[in-house]
Amino acid sequence: MSRFQVRKVAVLGAGVMGAQIAAHLVNVKVPVVLFDLPAKSGPKNGIVTKAVDGLKKLKPAPLGVADDAALIQQANYEDNLELLRDCDLIIEAIAERMDWKLDLYTKVAPFIAPHAIVASNTSGLSITKLSEVLPEEIKPRFCGIHFFNPPRYMSLVELIPTPTTQPQILDQLESFVTTALGKGIVRAKDTPNFVANRVGIAGMLATIIEAEKFGLSYDLVDDLTGKKLGRASSGTFRTADVVGLDTMAHVIKTLQDNLKDDPFYSSYATPAVVGRLIEQGALGQKTGAGFYKKVGKEIQRLDPASGTYVAGGAKADSIVDRILKKPAAERLKLLRESTNPQAQFLWAILRDSFHYAAVHLKDIADSAREIDFAMRWGFGSKQGPFELWQDAGWKQVAEWIKEDIAAGKTLSPVALPDWVFDGREGVHTPEGSWSAAQAKYLPVSTLDVYKRQPFPETVLGAGGASALKSGTEEFKNDEVRVWTLDGDVLIASITAKLHLISPTVTEGLLKAVEIAEQKYKGLVIWSPDEMFSAGANLEALMPVFMKMGAKGIAPEEKKLQDMMLRLRYSTVPVVSAIRGIALGGGCELAVYSSARVAAMESYMGLVEVGVGLIPGGGGLTYVARRAAEAAAKAPGTDLLAFLKDGVVAAASATVGTSALESRKIGYLLDSDIVVPHKDELLYVASAQAKAMYETGYRPPVKRLIPVAGRSGIATIKASLVAMRDGGFISQHDFYIGSLIADVCCGGEVDAGTLVTEEYLMALERKHFCGLLENPKTQERIMGMLQTGKPVRN
Template sequence: MSNLVIRKVAVLGAGVMGAQIAAHLTNAKVPVILFDLAAQTGAKNSIVDKALAGMKKLSPAPFGNSADAAYIEAANYETDLSKIAECDLVIEAIAERMDWKHDLYAKVAPHLAPHAIFASNTSGLSINELSNGFSAELKKRFCGVHFFNPPRYMHLVELIPTATTDADTLNKLETFATTTLGKGVVRAKDTPNFIANRVGVFSILAVMAEAQKYGLPFDVVDDLTGTKLGRAKSATFRTADVVGLDTMAHVIKTMEDNLADDPFASCYPVPPVLKALVDKGALGQKSGAGFYKKEGKDIKVLDAAKGEYVTGGTKADELVARILKRPAAERFKLLRETDHPQAQFLWAIFRDVFHYIAIHLDSIADNARDVDFAIRWGFGWNEGPFETWQSAGWKQIAEWVAEDIAAGKALSNAPLPAWVGEVDGVHSAAGSYSPAKKTVVPRSDLPVYARQAFPAALFGENTADPKTAGTTVHEDQSIRLWHQNDGVLIASFKSKMNTIGPEVLAGLQKAVELAEKEYNSLVIWQTASLTGGPFSAGADLQAAMPLFMKGGAAAVEPFVKAFQDTAMRLKYAQVPVVAAMAGLALGGGCELPLHCAHRVVHLETYIGLVELGVGLVPAGGGLKEAALRAAQAAGAYGFTNLTEFIKPWFQNVAMAKVSKSALEAQKMGYVATSDTVVFNVHELLYVAKAQAKALANAGYRPPLATANITAAGPSVQATLQSIIANMRDGGFISAYDGELATRVANILTAGGVEAGTNVDEAWLLKLERQNFIEALGQPKTQERIMGMLSTGKPVRN
């Protein structure tokens, strides 16, 4: 396979999906031209301009750094179609109307570069029908590329070929989507709504049908079908509100219109309650009302029988909640046999989905793996439906489903296909079952997947466990040191939330010692990154509490000193230390990486020094590094006044600001512009090791220790004090926050020494320790710490 070079992408359509696809491409440093209709009045590109302006206000944010919106070029179909020739990839993302898309294609096709890939982001229209009218040559370069909303955050992309799409085109696009955009790619067959929406929307229809049958209110159903089932917190009806009830109805109607001969066709008409809401303009979150409605601070839920909103918040029965915590086989047996409407409802919705995927696997996907990943990545389920079935006992579940079909309890009377009884499960070490091939299909052998040491795993596959893989050289209850026989030592924390206590610090010290003796580099990487967990939630306050209770604030100083010493050991190690970061990196979890030779950071990494929230000041070398970097930056520009270089660091710490992405963390200074941002979390370890090896191969030497850190001095501290006063008087911080911020200002400006005085790192670290211990001795800090430990929420006092 030759390389796919993407110099520029055109996105056609600046609606919700098109604009956000353009934003995510820009996150990945891919130049984008965003097209829409020419405005009838005013500037021709005002429709696109308005869309770009609107995205800056969205939450969750489409851009990793909102300033990057400036890199999207606005265009229109009336005057700018010739610009499409500049693009290597063109993605159409206009409304789901076949006739509208064909009209646009007729205008666009003459301008496509001969090598350009042309793709539609349709959520369910036939890719083969969309390609009607194309030349045979263009059909080879045309396919579906279905992003899920919001494109930055949803991992799934479905690739759907036409009957004649060139295999190399698909392979190149899969590689681009996987590494450059960070997606999990599933190849779908060209059937209505493809895989994820086909199964996911059916599961919603099943929930609606069974909820009505068992008389369950919408809020109870959402409590049952959210996190208790390992699914998205928004569950079923809240998810529908967020997606938009009109959008949901449109996707359902696509199934009704195109699947008349389907065994489940009777399920496809838009449910009356959903149709009634759409008809009266109650479209969910975007209209202010749907299945739920916010009234003041209260969230009310629709009572379908009364046709009005009532007080919500009703929870599942505790008996059923306890059943859901049982092992899979026992759980399903209890759900099926327990005479409780909520238990019967849950068994019914599982049975309906198992029945559906068994009937349709052969027509919608190549194998069971693609169905499970599509639902996990597209709908936020922790476990795909085939995984759930297999983990609960394939044969037994199949027998129960067949019994319900025969008894007329299922949503269709179609029998389970013969292949269900011919296998003992669909996932195995050899691959996942394909009814068409009557055998298991191994995973893709595209070279891009060699970058994933630990790809997303499926139940039954027996894939390598990152917690035990490789060769372990040291392990205790808090940290594991291991390698993969390539000269790179890896340190992985094992503490809760990967917090940093004495044992983790000792383990990191040992890691540096071992790496210097026997390895070419050290990488800090957490197995939790693969499942959305944190890099590190910071210092382990729980571990420090016994010290405090026994000897007061002063007794904690050795722990703080050990933390600083470990950070300095990482910084001055004789081999390169690379932090591979993903998820939360707060407090000490931000400070340790600041001392590493390089950081490889997943886009969705949220970094910040948040200690003021628990009444403390950063004391793991973070403020020392801030003062050092501010002085170095000022010196590089020849400035002697450090105010504008110190102030951003101070404001971030004083407001306990956390970056909303790795790109924003670069802007804040927590990640250097020379550091590496990766988009696929499964490639994080691979890239971190590659960077570590590259540094080692280049003859890495640690930085030279300096005693020439220029002190900002009292005048800069006075400026920071005025900022504190303004924030306090404006109500942005409390009076005690102001006291803590004063301590931060004191450290950043080198403790009151004259401006221009040279200090060393030890001086700044001493200031950190002093202020940390003094703050710890304050009653209000102790209130904050105890509040955080008991409730997990910051106390404002």
């Protein structure tokens, strides 16, 4: 299948979703034009301008770099419809009103290019009904596309065809949204609220019903239904506040209006408390009050009996905490048999979710896989309902649900479908996932785009390959696995907790470079989870420090620095495949590689000041070298102008909050590749390493580095004095900042002095080890090791 070329996208509607969809398109470098109604006064594009300006202030930030808001082309329906002719994809994202959407389609249809895909971003309106007003030539290219909010961060996108949607259109759109936007696709049937909201909102309603039945407060329910249950940390009621109670009520109304024959219909009633809050204008986070209200620094929760807000913070009973840490089968058995109301509540909502998913599978999804992925990607669950059920023992759980139905304990008296009891052990198998509609197991998609994912996310029971058990192993120690998938590129995977860099990791990476130079075209540093490396393993060095002090640490720091230089000057390309956090030593590992391929959600920074140290693995040497390289390209400019930002970033522990921002700070280069989809990272990094090798890769030539010297140190220290005296940094921060300046400027030498990387690294090492003897630094290190939080002293 040829790739669907998307040169420009139009987003119709500059509301909350439309503007953020446009922002994410800008993040992934897709040109976008954002439309809305012409303003009644002032500039015609005033509505869009206000929305674009608002993107810079939103939290969490919809833009990887706020300045990129300027890349969104602004338009209105009165003057600019001709712009649609140049768009390959048109996403309508106006308010959830069928009549408004139909009216807009009539207006824009004459301007839609004959090849363009048209999609409606709706959370639950009938896609088929929306298509009826479109000209016959557009209907085959029309479908639903449901982004979850916020679009930058939420993985899930549901694609919904109509009976007239051409299959290849959906394939093209799925390929684009997967690889270009980095999303997880669930294909949904055109039923009310589709898959995720159908199951998720029904689950929230069930939770509210069961919470009232067991008399549990909102804060307690959120503690029970958050991370402890393997779900989003916001739990149930805080999630409702974030989504907006008016939005939640709208989705509930879609269920009420369209599912009167649903056996669970009685549970779709709008909860009385939600109705009261909406009447009062308490719509959740956006109005400052909902189930919760922030009063000063305190988060209070609603007391439904009195209608007032009271102190929150209730926590689960310790016995329930212990139960929730048990394996799935034991966990569900203990919850069901417990007399503790909190445990009974948890069994009830889990049973309700299994019951609901099984009864509705036939009508709302092609297979059980779609429901489980929808709940994972759309609602933050670690496991979908079918996965958990299968994990806990399919047959036993099915019998428990059957018994509860017979006892009248369930939300609906409807029986489980017959297929549940046909002797199966679950719904997910290596062959595929169960389709109740087709009465067979459906395999995963074979679209070409998924060939870019060597280890795609999979469901429990599907038998997905484990990255750390795949391929051919070349070397392994306790914290690094060195292996290959294709025989061309070697892969080094750090397996230590948080992928912290210890002497064992250093040894493993050195071995990987040695093997790669002997037998492979390149080396990729990649691990299969949400972490590149959280930095150096200080705890691993504690025994050496306790025995020998800082002088015992110096040789280990030298080994780490030598390893970084070994990566930089390897005779084959070394590509760091970065996903999640790359902090401290992890950031240094990345910048000393030949190239970097980073997932969009990558967070990079030299953060050692948080533990009272300076970067010790070559990070400051990198800052000095990059500044010198930049200055060399601009003859006649002051080196210090290029150095200052890097020094400030290290001294303030600045972290890039996206790959795009990390590039702006300087930890990624313009030549480095940003990959929207996390599961394509290894594929792209391996391709990059091979391409570099095949085009005659040679390591960089060692050059002397001009430094800013003592005059540069004095200038930077003057800035630090102002920050210290203004109360922005502590005296110890000032001291650490002065040491950072000393390294980056090359120490007490004349400006323009030429030094080697090894010279700068020796300065780093000296100051790093000296700080280890400082009581203030020791306080910070112990505080971090004990609490995981930085100590400011």
